[in-house]
Amino acid sequence: MRADEMEPSMTDVIDAVAGIAEGSYLAALRAQKPDLVRYSQGSHDVLLAPDDPGGLSLAERTAVALRIAVLDEHAALAAHYRERLRAVGGDALLEAAERGPDPATPARIAAILDHAQRLTTAPGSATPAHLAALQAVGLAPRDVVSLSQLIAFVSYQVRLLAGLRLLAEAPQP
Amino acid sequence: MTARKFTMEALDWDSWLQTIDVAQATPEQIAVLEKSLPTAKTSPYYLLLVHDVAALGQRSPLFNAVMYGPRGLPRAERELATVAVSHINGCAYCASVHARRFAELTKQPDIMQRLFDEGLDTELEPRRRAIVDYAAKLTRAPQRMTAADLAPLRAVGMTDLEILDLTHAAAMFAWANRLMQTLGEPVAPAKM
Numbered sequence: 001m002r003a004d005e006m007e008p009s010m011t012d013v014i015d016a017v018a019g020i021a022e023g024s025y026l027a028a029l030r031a032q033k034p035d036l037v038r039y040s041q042g043s044h045d046v047l048l049a050p051d052d053p054g055g056l057s058l059a060e061r062t063a064v065a066l067r068i069a070v071l072d073e074h075a076a077l078a079a080h081y082r083e084r085l086r087a088v089g090g091d092a093l094l095e096a097a098e099r100g101p102d103p104a105t106p107a108r109i110a111a112i113l114d115h116a117q118r119l120t121t122a123p124g125s126a127t128p129a130h131l132a133a134l135q136a137v138g139l140a141p142r143d144v145v146s147l148s149q150l151i152a153f154v155s156y157q158v159r160l161l162a163g164l165r166l167l168a169e170a171p172q173p
Numbered sequence: 174m175t176a177r178k179f180t181m182e183a184l185d186w187d188s189w190l191q192t193i194d195v196a197q198a199t200p201e202q203i204a205v206l207e208k209s210l211p212t213a214k215t216s217p218y219y220l221l222l223v224h225d226v227a228a229l230g231q232r233s234p235l236f237n238a239v240m241y242g243p244r245g246l247p248r249a250e251r252e253l254a255t256v257a258v259s260h261i262n263g264c265a266y267c268a269s270v271h272a273r274r275f276a277e278l279t280k281q282p283d284i285m286q287r288l289f290d291e292g293l294d295t296e297l298e299p300r301r302r303a304i305v306d307y308a309a310k311l312t313r314a315p316q317r318m319t320a321a322d323l324a325p326l327r328a329v330g331m332t333d334l335e336i337l338d339l340t341h342a343a344a345m346f347a348w349a350n351r352l353m354q355t356l357g358e359p360v361a362p363a364k365m
Contacts, residue, residue: 039235126355152351162315163340172319
């Protein structure tokens with residue numbers, strides 16, 4: 001089944017995290033751009049809950065998303081990913097995702113979370129050596145692509161949520 | 174980061190990881206490449222991203238809807254926002270592509286050249302100033318924005334649908350820049 005033929009999720013993550021209620025001003029505004037809604041949610045689904053996760057587990061993916069939401073100081077998005085991390089059995093990754101890896105953190109998840117932090121806070125500082133570090137802990141090229149898409153997607157999500165928050169606070173007079 | 178790294182000249186992009194050989198691609202990968210961009214099957218960037226075909230299969234239609242979808246913010250203004258974001262993040266490849274798109278749409282290449290030469294504070298007409306300032310703040314400090322950040326956009330007549338589009342364009346380049354800058358690098362095109 002192709003990704004764009006999947007059943008839409010029951011809950012739109014942006015609406016849920018932003019507190020956009022059915023029938024509200026923002027729901028009506030977003031509904032004017034259905035492709036933006038559909039493919040934003042679709043991106044979330046294929047990156048956080050893919051049919052075939054390859055070599056990057058659901059728990060690792062969700063821990064990355066939580067790490068970025070924490071770094072970007074988005075409490076509601078962090079709560080969303082924290083809940084998902086517990087739901088996919090990722091409790092062991094919770095502390096590293098919340099606080100960042102420390103010397104006791106297993107090397108693989110530490111490398112993944114370090115990469116997430118670099119791309120979130122200083123994307124211009126990435127070099128081929130950073131991709132080699134991911135491959136050294138077992139990520140295949142496809143997994144590196146999936147990880148990069150996921151990190152970049154959460155950066156998108158944080159900014160979309162910020163814009164929607166402003167529009168909710170002060171809708172067009 | 175210096176202003177000098179930014180150019181309106183066309184750049185190529187080299188992948189740091191092995192890309193998919195299009196002759197070995199699955200039918201699903203070919204289908205997603207074909208709906209991504211007319212030239213995707215010869216683009217190292219797309220041939221890299223198609224490693225995760227499901228992700229690209231959602232991202233490409235999102236990107237195309239954000240940049241080219243009907244109604245809402247004029248296309249040139251979406252391009253302007255993406256150039257501002259790419260400038261801040263330091264993505265010379267993205268800035269080059271979208272500065273040229275802006276120039277094609279507006280016939281005003283001088284504005285982009287000045288933006289690269291002088292930076293984002295260069296003098297702009299009020300509507301463009303408001304767009305660049307909003308995109309810049311959304312890039313640098315999204316959580317520190319307040320409703321007051323909408324006032325300059327509303328003062329130049331922007332509707333909420335246009336602000337929604339502007340938000341998506343700026344956010345999309347938080348995404349695009351991070352891929353382009355961390356999976357490969359811009360290179361000067363091979364001389365003919």
